[in-house]
Amino acid sequence: MTAAAAPPPARRPPDQPGAEPCWRGVASDPHADRSLAEDTSPEAVARLRAHSRALLADVLRPHRRRLGAAVALLLAQNAAAMSGPYLVMLGIDRAIGPLRAGRPGPLVAVAVSFAAATGIEYAARRGFLTLSARIGQAVLLDLRQRVYAHFLRLPVAFHERYTSGRMISRLTSDIESIAELADGGVEGLVMAVLTIVSVAGILLWLDLPLAAVTLLAFPLLFWLSRWFARASTAAYRRTREAMALVIVHFVESMRGIRAVQTYRRQARNQEIFASVNDDYRRSSRHAFRLIATYSPGIKLIGNVTVAVVLCYGGARVMDGHIEVGVLAAFLLYLRRFFDPMQELSQFYNSLQSATAALEKLAGVLDERPEVAEPAHPVPLPRRPAGRPGEATGGAGDGPAGGAGGGATGGAVTFRAVSFGYRPDAPILTGLDLTIPAGQTVALIGPTGAGKSTVAKLLARFYDPLAGTVTLDGVDLRQVADAELRRAVVLVTQETHLFGGTVAENIRFGRPDADDAAVTAAARAIGAHDFIAALPDGYATEVRRRGGRLSAGQRQLVAFARAFLADPAVLILDEATSSLDVPTERLVQHALGTILRDRTAVVIAHRLSTVEIADRVLVLDGGRIVEDGPPAELIADGGRYAALHHQWRLGIHVPGPGPVPTIDG
Amino acid sequence: MVAARSDGGPADRGEVGRHPLRNLWRLRHYLRPHAAQFGWLMLAGLAATGAGIAVPLVAQQVVDGPVARRDLAGLYQLAGLALLVGLVEALLIFIRRWVQSSSSVAMEAAIRDDVYAHLQRLPASFHDRWPSGQLLSRITSDLSVLRRFLSFGLLFLVLNLATYLVVVVLLIRLHPVLGLLVAASAAPLFLIARRFGRHYHTASRRMQDQQGDVATLVEETAQGLRTMKAYGRGPQLTDRFVAGTRALHDIGVDKGRLLARTSARLDLVPNLTLGIVLVAGTAAVADGRLTVGQLVAFVSLQLMLIWPVQSLGWIIANGQEAATAADRIQEVLDSSPAIVDASHAVALPRCAVRGRLRFEGVTFRYPGTAEPVLRGIDLTVEPGETIAVVGATGSGKSTLLSLVPRLHDVGAGRLTLDGHDLRDLRLASLRRLVAMAFEEPTLFSMSVWENLTLGRPDAGEDEVRAALELARAEFAYDLPWGLRTRLGEQGLSLSGGQRQRLALARAVLVRPAVLVLDDPLSALDVHTEAAVESALKGVLRDMTALLVAHRPSTIGLADRVALLEGGRITAVGPHAELLATVPGYRTLLTAEPPSAPPPRTPAGPPSSERPVEPASDGCPLVRS
Ligand SMILES: Nc1ncnc2c1ncn2[C@@H]1O[C@H](COP(=O)(O)OP(=O)(O)OP(=O)(O)O)[C@@H](O)[C@H]1O
Ligand SMILES: Nc1ncnc2c1ncn2[C@@H]1O[C@H](COP(=O)(O)OP(=O)(O)OP(=O)(O)O)[C@@H](O)[C@H]1O
Numbered sequence A: 001m002t003a004a005a006a007p008p009p010a011r012r013p014p015d016q017p018g019a020e021p022c023w024r025g026v027a028s029d030p031h032a033d034r035s036l037a038e039d040t041s042p043e044a045v046a047r048l049r050a051h052s053r054a055l056l057a058d059v060l061r062p063h064r065r066r067l068g069a070a071v072a073l074l075l076a077q078n079a080a081a082m083s084g085p086y087l088v089m090l091g092i093d094r095a096i097g098p099l100r101a102g103r104p105g106p107l108v109a110v111a112v113s114f115a116a117a118t119g120i121e122y123a124a125r126r127g128f129l130t131l132s133a134r135i136g137q138a139v140l141l142d143l144r145q146r147v148y149a150h151f152l153r154l155p156v157a158f159h160e161r162y163t164s165g166r167m168i169s170r171l172t173s174d175i176e177s178i179a180e181l182a183d184g185g186v187e188g189l190v191m192a193v194l195t196i197v198s199v200a201g202i203l204l205w206l207d208l209p210l211a212a213v214t215l216l217a218f219p220l221l222f223w224l225s226r227w228f229a230r231a232s233t234a235a236y237r238r239t240r241e242a243m244a245l246v247i248v249h250f251v252e253s254m255r256g257i258r259a260v261q262t263y264r265r266q267a268r269n270q271e272i273f274a275s276v277n278d279d280y281r282r283s284s285r286h287a288f289r290l291i292a293t294y295s296p297g298i299k300l301i302g303n304v305t306v307a308v309v310l311c312y313g314g315a316r317v318m319d320g321h322i323e324v325g326v327l328a329a330f331l332l333y334l335r336r337f338f339d340p341m342q343e344l345s346q347f348y349n350s351l352q353s354a355t356a357a358l359e360k361l362a363g364v365l366d367e368r369p370e371v372a373e374p375a376h377p378v379p380l381p382r383r384p385a386g387r388p389g390e391a392t393g394g395a396g397d398g399p400a401g402g403a404g405g406g407a408t409g410g411a412v413t414f415r416a417v418s419f420g421y422r423p424d425a426p427i428l429t430g431l432d433l434t435i436p437a438g439q440t441v442a443l444i445g446p447t448g449a450g451k452s453t454v455a456k457l458l459a460r461f462y463d464p465l466a467g468t469v470t471l472d473g474v475d476l477r478q479v480a481d482a483e484l485r486r487a488v489v490l491v492t493q494e495t496h497l498f499g500g501t502v503a504e505n506i507r508f509g510r511p512d513a514d515d516a517a518v519t520a521a522a523r524a525i526g527a528h529d530f531i532a533a534l535p536d537g538y539a540t541e542v543r544r545r546g547g548r549l550s551a552g553q554r555q556l557v558a559f560a561r562a563f564l565a566d567p568a569v570l571i572l573d574e575a576t577s578s579l580d581v582p583t584e585r586l587v588q589h590a591l592g593t594i595l596r597d598r599t600a601v602v603i604a605h606r607l608s609t610v611e612i613a614d615r616v617l618v619l620d621g622g623r624i625v626e627d628g629p630p631a632e633l634i635a636d637g638g639r640y641a642a643l644h645h646q647w648r649l650g651i652h653v654p655g656p657g658p659v660p661t662i663d664g
Numbered sequence B: 001m002v003a004a005r006s007d008g009g010p011a012d013r014g015e016v017g018r019h020p021l022r023n024l025w026r027l028r029h030y031l032r033p034h035a036a037q038f039g040w041l042m043l044a045g046l047a048a049t050g051a052g053i054a055v056p057l058v059a060q061q062v063v064d065g066p067v068a069r070r071d072l073a074g075l076y077q078l079a080g081l082a083l084l085v086g087l088v089e090a091l092l093i094f095i096r097r098w099v100q101s102s103s104s105v106a107m108e109a110a111i112r113d114d115v116y117a118h119l120q121r122l123p124a125s126f127h128d129r130w131p132s133g134q135l136l137s138r139i140t141s142d143l144s145v146l147r148r149f150l151s152f153g154l155l156f157l158v159l160n161l162a163t164y165l166v167v168v169v170l171l172i173r174l175h176p177v178l179g180l181l182v183a184a185s186a187a188p189l190f191l192i193a194r195r196f197g198r199h200y201h202t203a204s205r206r207m208q209d210q211q212g213d214v215a216t217l218v219e220e221t222a223q224g225l226r227t228m229k230a231y232g233r234g235p236q237l238t239d240r241f242v243a244g245t246r247a248l249h250d251i252g253v254d255k256g257r258l259l260a261r262t263s264a265r266l267d268l269v270p271n272l273t274l275g276i277v278l279v280a281g282t283a284a285v286a287d288g289r290l291t292v293g294q295l296v297a298f299v300s301l302q303l304m305l306i307w308p309v310q311s312l313g314w315i316i317a318n319g320q321e322a323a324t325a326a327d328r329i330q331e332v333l334d335s336s337p338a339i340v341d342a343s344h345a346v347a348l349p350r351c352a353v354r355g356r357l358r359f360e361g362v363t364f365r366y367p368g369t370a371e372p373v374l375r376g377i378d379l380t381v382e383p384g385e386t387i388a389v390v391g392a393t394g395s396g397k398s399t400l401l402s403l404v405p406r407l408h409d410v411g412a413g414r415l416t417l418d419g420h421d422l423r424d425l426r427l428a429s430l431r432r433l434v435a436m437a438f439e440e441p442t443l444f445s446m447s448v449w450e451n452l453t454l455g456r457p458d459a460g461e462d463e464v465r466a467a468l469e470l471a472r473a474e475f476a477y478d479l480p481w482g483l484r485t486r487l488g489e490q491g492l493s494l495s496g497g498q499r500q501r502l503a504l505a506r507a508v509l510v511r512p513a514v515l516v517l518d519d520p521l522s523a524l525d526v527h528t529e530a531a532v533e534s535a536l537k538g539v540l541r542d543m544t545a546l547l548v549a550h551r552p553s554t555i556g557l558a559d560r561v562a563l564l565e566g567g568r569i570t571a572v573g574p575h576a577e578l579l580a581t582v583p584g585y586r587t588l589l590t591a592e593p594p595s596a597p598p599p600r601t602p603a604g605p606p607s608s609e610r611p612v613e614p615a616s617d618g619c620p621l622v623r624s
């Protein structure tokens, strides 16, 4: 157990019911609920907002030309649409007389122009809509891929506090709320701006004083819009976060549905879901109410302005300052001025909602990976003659040669490594460890001692807080990720299979492997028989997280995957814990061959697995407390001897191999 | 590589079935609580449209009347009227939107709650088949599509139809021939719209399905993140994701193209009609059959039709998407939970249960597979007895265990508890009697306390402490916030052994009549294992228990061992006896050929430094 420096609140009675999020417990990481960039301080918010704008500009930049073309098409469409009424007027003014005189020419001309305008409008509208859909979709594609790729780059520690539900919500629901903007955004914006600008011009030209009165509405509009912008930004931000919580809870309870049902957790879950769902309902209702106020507010300003213009304009007409016709025209245009304002308010609303989502994405993209790729990677030294033992064996039925870290040695050193998941709870304290290339090391110790932590440090899931981990003399922090992964493979304690076929899952170890290599890998560790017996053999779908297979079968597939990967350093963290004994023996046998030519760290509670090791390390209290060949340690009568004794008692039967008779 | 598309999962997608709007219609009862609101909303919408038309009319009146007559008082009066109408218009819009904002999100939330509740009822086999991303996309994207339809699409459909009808009637009254011509233009509109609807339905179905697939990909990535990192397979996953999103992109572009084409075509109809009216009207004016004023009035009225028609494409698209969303939601709601209370099901009080668990000729086959996993299991677990199920990897041990809390139902044969067929018990009651620790400790990102008391929300602090002590999981008190500490997702902020011990404590805390443990000690070191075992022994004395074990040490917990081979129980008996007499058993536990000599150490409980602790001490008797 860790010597955790327990902070004061430990050993407190569980939370009182009633406090709203008590079921969630207290996160040990204060940033648990958000990415670092999603701070709520005003400066952070402003920065994030700026970043989201920059992100939007950035994803739009490659489409500048297409955007220009779309705007041009939109203008063409509008010009054509506007020319309709004008042509009607022309027809009435100019064609009727000649027609009466028996000359259909002008009417034909008008008709032809009308047909042409209609044709242009059709083509332009179609072109514009197609193009804007293309741009919108391309932007969404770009955003999705950027964010996804960034998520993959971010380290395990980030994902631990961010949770998968949030990641899912960023990549699905947030992106979809941006899609809403993409759907009608460009059109709304361009049309509105176009109409407002042109109509404002016409109004000014028609009558300056009347236009001035109209312009009085502007400060009001501005004030209203600013209110809306502020309020809705906050509201939509809340909406996004509320949705993320809905998704987090949903995903997690569906994932654990067996436990939920077995422990009759449904009612409580429903309660929790209803409450997060209701939060979402309330926050989005609030957001909708804002637009429900804003939009009629704009309308109101417009209508009041019309009434005022009516009075003032009427008076001006009576005073003889302007003609009746001008007033009539002014009123007509005024309407065309305020109508698009409605559109603009809609657009503004979608923009606000999309910006809130963009902020979340920008927050993720802002996140700098703490376990970063080196800026100037140092290549791992190459060994001229390949790995030790490469020539002698191992290549038998294994994935011979392979793309693996073929030329890497695989000497591992931990130098004064200290690590803790939280600063106040050190797990490893000044760990020193040297594993020469080609050695098989068994790492054992009580549960919670930090064995998996050592493995994860070696696979660079985390960086040590102090000290260094080196591979062939190179600090892992300086090794390019791709090279590191070729050289070091960790089979995690939690077996994970991806949806897809058995073969695809094995091939995950080495994507370019052919079917024969996949089969060979499965054969080598004794998984072939059960795979072949599956209904579709290697092409059997294993389903979500490998649910189609039994626990042991999943471990075998994961093992085959690691075997196929053929790294210089292989770390097996409890990789055989769910296997039956004969299968485990088979795997061990295979391991004897596989591990002969590579560095291996084997973590196992079943000491039978340990017997293939050249050396045993006992980890306890954050440091190595025993180190030596198994037989020696047993003879020394220390911790390993005790463990081994206990284990031998447990199995009741003699294990294989030359084990000194310590029992009996 | 996305989803298992077989055996009746979300595979039967795209199958539109009867009427495309049928499923949308079936959701109408969610509208019912808001029916009155919806009525008001429609009224307000119509009235606002009316007021919108009235404002320019009043303006026209002003220009023609008081201004022409230089009647200042009249001017102010009419301007006041315009102001009033304008205020009313804004107010009506406000009311409509305000009402809308609460009713549409309320409906969305209600459906979401119901879908979630239904999903919790659906059995494990359903969840095995359905990728969770598909489920997720149904409660997120599909529901927001529906919400949009309910708050805008439907309303505008009604408003625009009304506008269209009113204008056409006015046109016909103005000039019957031309008016009828305009009315006739509804026919091509209808044809175009219908065709579009059909195509768009397929496209939106593909889109929404693909969204679900992408969600699945993302979820899988999140879950497999460590594996991805361990192998450095970011590029492969990215490729997969890129393929998925590219498909989404392509479908989106197709959809956009379809909408663009149709929109433009729809737009063409009123324009062409206008052209015809223009030519015919001009000719009629020239012939003197129509006045210029009439023609102008006609044309300006006709111009009012353009917006309703233009928005038609968008409304239909929205409607189709909503219909698709409704289909997808109903697909989930329509899958009937296969494992439910029978009508005659009874509840067994905990105190009345002795705990005799009996498998009688139980067979089981996973849906969609040909071969049964269990082919006639006969096994009796006597009250208070502990039986270890032993079998090779993949022999069906976990499957067998999952039948006890009815995560799956037996195919043939029956499973009884104290003589009651499990299917005659209420599910809640059965699951109150049975507690299970799974192979993979399923923990949630909630407080440790909440995780522990999953099956016993009423557990007291002492009981929790006792359960934790029994499972040697006292480490939980040393977490930063003690039992209030939130666990990482899937408990990944704990070590493997810590997770397993918590899951064990959780099962024991329930103090069930039947305890089912699937390989409960596989992640523990030998000392801890021995300690947990000796503590467990005390508890198991007064509980019926079924446990899976791979290691002889764990088998030490059991009174008898059942060997599962080829879907049958081929041997039952004490460990030592089986070891001596059943070669298959010996092979399985020692990996030695059957001819090897019998064990030297006598079979018995693994000794331990710790005295056997009466772990059940502090626990009060279970109330039921
Ligand atoms: N992601 C994490 N965040 C916080 N604490 C962690 C995390 N992972 C492990 N720990 C803690 O670090 C300690 C060491 O865990 P580790 O997984 O390395 O143990 P282990 O030796 O592998 O144990 P086991 O044999 O049970 O797998 C434990 O106390 C555990 O609670
Ligand atoms: N959902 C499923 N659909 C179809 N087949 C399945 C499903 N789950 C398991 N199987 C198959 O049923 C068999 C029994 O699986 P089960 O999980 O019961 O094995 P097990 O005895 O628990 O093995 P292990 O010791 O590895 O845990 C296996 O061959 C497995 O491939």
Ligand SMILES: [Mg+2]
Residues within 6 Å of the ligand: A451, A452, A453, A493, A573, B495, B496, B497
């Ligand atoms: Mg571990």
Ligand SMILES: [Mg+2]
Residues within 6 Å of the ligand: A550, A551, A552, B397, B398, B399, B439, B518
């Ligand atoms: Mg199993």
